[in-house]
Amino acid sequence: MAVSWAASRWVARGLAVGFGAVVVAAFPEPALWWWAWVALVPVLVLVSTSPSWGEAALRAWLAGAGFTAAFYHWLATQGVLLLVVVAALLGLLWVPVGVVAHRLLRDRPAPRRLGLAVAVVPAVWVLTEAVRSVPVLGGPWAVLGLTQWNAPLLGGSAALGGVWLLGLLVVAVNVALTAVVAPPGGGRGARLVGATGAAALLGVAALGGWAALGGGARAEPASSxxxxxxxxxxxxxxxxxxxxxxxxxxxxxxxxxxxxxxxxxxxxxxxxxxxxxxxxxxxxxxxxxxxxxxxxxxxxxxxxxxxxxxxxxxxxxxxxxxxxxxxxLLVPFGEYLPWRPVLGWLKSLTPAPDLDRVPGSQxxxxxxxxxxxxxxxxxxxxxxxxxxxxxxxxxxxxxxxxxxxxxxxxxxxxxxxxxxxxxxxxxxxxxxxxxxxxxxxxxxxxxxxxxxxxxxxxxxxxxxxxxxxxxxxxxxVGDWALWVAAAVVACTAGAAVLRRVTRHRVPRGDQSSQNRSTST
Missing domain, CATH: 3.60.110.10 (Carbon-nitrogen hydrolase)
Known part of the structure; x- marks a missing residue:
């Protein structure tokens, strides 16, 4: 039994790397824009069926490392070790998504908890993408919303909330579909909610794209x-x-x-x-x-x-x-070496110049x-x-x-x-x-x-x-979708903390009764 469990555990971890890597097919050059709307489902199934949150975090990290290595494969021309380091570090940003998905999608989620997952998991995903997109970490090259560049109707939602809104919609559909294809026992109600939610979200994305690029946005001739x-x-x-x-x-x-x-x-x-x-x-x-x-x-x-x-x-x-x-905005490790006094040793692994270039200001x-x-x-x-x-x-x-x-x-x-x-x-x-x-x-x-x-x-x-x-x-308006994602995560985290505190607080009346019993 123990051997069987260990074998299945390592198989699942290996699958996590592979499932993360194949998400890249939604990006150019394969450019399969439709794949982005289902590509995360296998990863979400793996993390949601993990026996513990620690195993879910590990599987999410491996999936993130697989995705990063596949997307940034061209870094191997500068050295395989550099690619391995980048994949391992950026893969860690998938861990919060895996932990939250495990918490909300495990154990036959009720429709209410699935609805919460459809809101919270995409919000966590987009916030981690925003962290990964800071210039020193390489910028927003691999954000999921960019996969919709050749899907004019669905990608048109970028006019409403930028690439971050596209990311929220794409991940939300993936979460909803996870309930539909989850292993047996997932619950008929959750499957129905998942299928309905996925269809509704796709409709919202299409309607948003039509409104922004069709009749919903006013076009003006240029100044010339x-x-x-x-x-x-x-x-x-x-x-x-x-x-x-x-x-x-x-x-x-x-x-x-x-x-x-x-x-x-x-x-x-x-x-x-x-x-x-x-x-x-x-x-x-x-x-x-x-x-x-x-x-x-x-x-x-x-x-x-x-x-x-x-x-x-x-x-x-x-x-x-x-x-x-x-x-x-200069290319880290290409046009300058971040924190050169501390990371100077990385110059041997990267094409970083001997002298940092000077950035412009406006x-x-x-x-x-x-x-x-x-x-x-x-x-x-x-x-x-x-x-x-x-x-x-x-x-x-x-x-x-x-x-x-x-x-x-x-x-x-x-x-x-x-x-x-x-x-x-x-x-x-x-x-x-x-x-x-x-x-x-x-x-x-x-x-x-x-x-x-x-x-x-x-x-x-x-x-x-x-x-x-x-x-x-x-x-x-700008990046309002990021602020919405941050608000969703903050409110959910605050509610979870409040529930935990309330659950462990002993009511005053019960405390008095307990004291009288002890005195007797």
């Missing part, structure tokens, strides 16, 4: 006279030599000017090596590129003191740089081609708050400059490009991503695909972008 802008995204490929890279960008830009024509040309991240202001020859090439294209050219490189450089974008015209933006809105554009640089594309800032500044179009040369050929290309669809829906503004050696993409204000050029191809791609601004609730 023309309602479209033609953007050329220059993608020369992964070129290591700085001089060859600059030459390739300039040649493709000249081709745009001769043949296609555009209103704006975008080069990717690290398209220029060093600060053009300190390199007259590079400065001349960039001015000439603007002349050849006949329009402004947005480029990127390192600026400032070589001992403390910043990741900077410049908007070039034939007269020189007319606007500048310094990257604000968003920038640039005027070009008669419209206002909001630039961001690579890693910053994952953070919804930065995009909302730009929308509140009144930009007509957000432009991200990417590269991804470090992780060439991995799923990260598609993952970064897909983020643009959700960001566009959230703020009701079109979004373009120009990647030097990644996947260049463009989406309209409703998240509909306009351009997708994978990393295997090179060239200059001109996309016509409709300039429509949608006054979304997310832009007006």
């Amino acid at each position: 006279q023309s309602q479209v802008v033609r953007v050329a995204l220059v993608q020369p490929g992964d070129i290591a030599d700085p001089a060859e890279r600059l030459t390739a960008h300039a040649a493709l830009t000249a081709e745009v000017g001769r043949i296609d024509g555009a209103d704006l040309v975008v080069w990717g991240q690290s398209s220029v090596t060093g600060d053009p202001a300190q390199q007259p020859a590079v400065e001349a090439v960039l001015r000439r590129a603007a002349v050849d294209a006949g329009v402004d050219v947005l480029v990127n490189g390192k600026a400032g003191n070589p001992a403390a450089p910043s990741n900077t974008s410049w908007l070039y015209t034939p007269e020189g740089a007319q606007a500048t933006y310094h990257k604000r 968003p920038v809105a640039m005027r070009s081609a008669g419209i206002t554009i909001g630039p961001l640089i690579s890693y910053e594309s994952a953070f919804p708050g930065l995009r909302r800032e730009l929308a509140r500044l009144g930009v007509d179009l957000t432009v991200v400059q990417g590269s991804l040369g470090t992780f060439q050929g991995s799923w990260l290309h598609a993952q970064q490009a897909a983020i643009e669809a959700v960001r566009a829906v959230e703020i009701g503004r079109p979004a373009v991503l120009g990647a030097m050696s990644g996947t260049s993409a463009a989406f309209d204000a409703r998240g509909r695909l306009l351009l997708w050029e994978p990393h295997q191809v090179t060239g200059a791609f001109v996309v016509t972008v409709p300039l429509v601004g949608i006054d979304t609730p997310y832009v007006r």
Whole structure:
């Protein structure tokens, strides 16, 4: 009996790793958006049927580690040990979800307790995602709401409450379905409530998406006279030599000017090596590129003191740089080493630079081609708050400059490009991503695909972008879904503490009777 129990315990733990890993199929590149709505059910069944909360916590941690290792598999190019450490640490953030799910879904939950689980488990999940999304931990690359980038109707709810609202809805459906497929003995009432709840939540998500992107949100033409802008995204490929890279960008830009024509040309991240202001020859090439294209050219490189450089974008015209933006959120262990005096030893495991780059301090809105554009640089594309800032500044179009040369050929290309669809829906503004050696993409204000050029191809791609601004609730209100999740968790925890205190408090009358009995 003991051997059988031990064997089944280790089988369950192994399954937890596998079940966590396959959740990744909902993200690009597999991009099975529908899988996200059921992918967590096997994990929730495993933790809810655990014999103790400790075993549930362990299974949740293993599932989280499996998910993290699968999602961030491209980190293995920097060392397998680094991937193992990241998976083990970030996997711990699944533990609170596992413990709460075990408490609320175990032992044939009554419909009332299942209803509580449908509210509380998603709230805990989204709060742990928010913790995992802080810049020093890698940012919000793997949040579950991003899986709905290619599901226009369901993903449209991002316009109401951002990617966090999508996450709440997706996890809530998974919790409801867990009661439906739970092992025998789960209770007919709970199964009925689960099936009804899952269908209702899907209906709410679809209705929310329709309301936000269909008749529920008012669309206004952009501030320019023309309602479209033609953007050329220059993608020369992964070129290591700085001089060859600059030459390739300039040649493709000249081709745009001769043949296609555009209103704006975008080069990717690290398209220029060093600060053009300190390199007259590079400065001349960039001015000439603007002349050849006949329009402004947005480029990127390192600026400032070589001992403390910043990741900077410049908007070039034939007269020189007319606007500048310094990257604000830097890649941990890529552009800087967090807590360098303490974690300096990690430099051998990561591509962290010898010198930390200096972050910028504020968003920038640039005027070009008669419209206002909001630039961001690579890693910053994952953070919804930065995009909302730009929308509140009144930009007509957000432009991200990417590269991804470090992780060439991995799923990260598609993952970064897909983020643009959700960001566009959230703020009701079109979004373009120009990647030097990644996947260049463009989406309209409703998240509909306009351009997708994978990393295997090179060239200059001109996309016509409709300039429509949608006054979304997310832009007006912000991350209210996170505050709702926090309130749900706080109220539930407070009620649980109150019940425990009340249960252990001895009533005054009973205490008096007990004292009289003792005296006698």
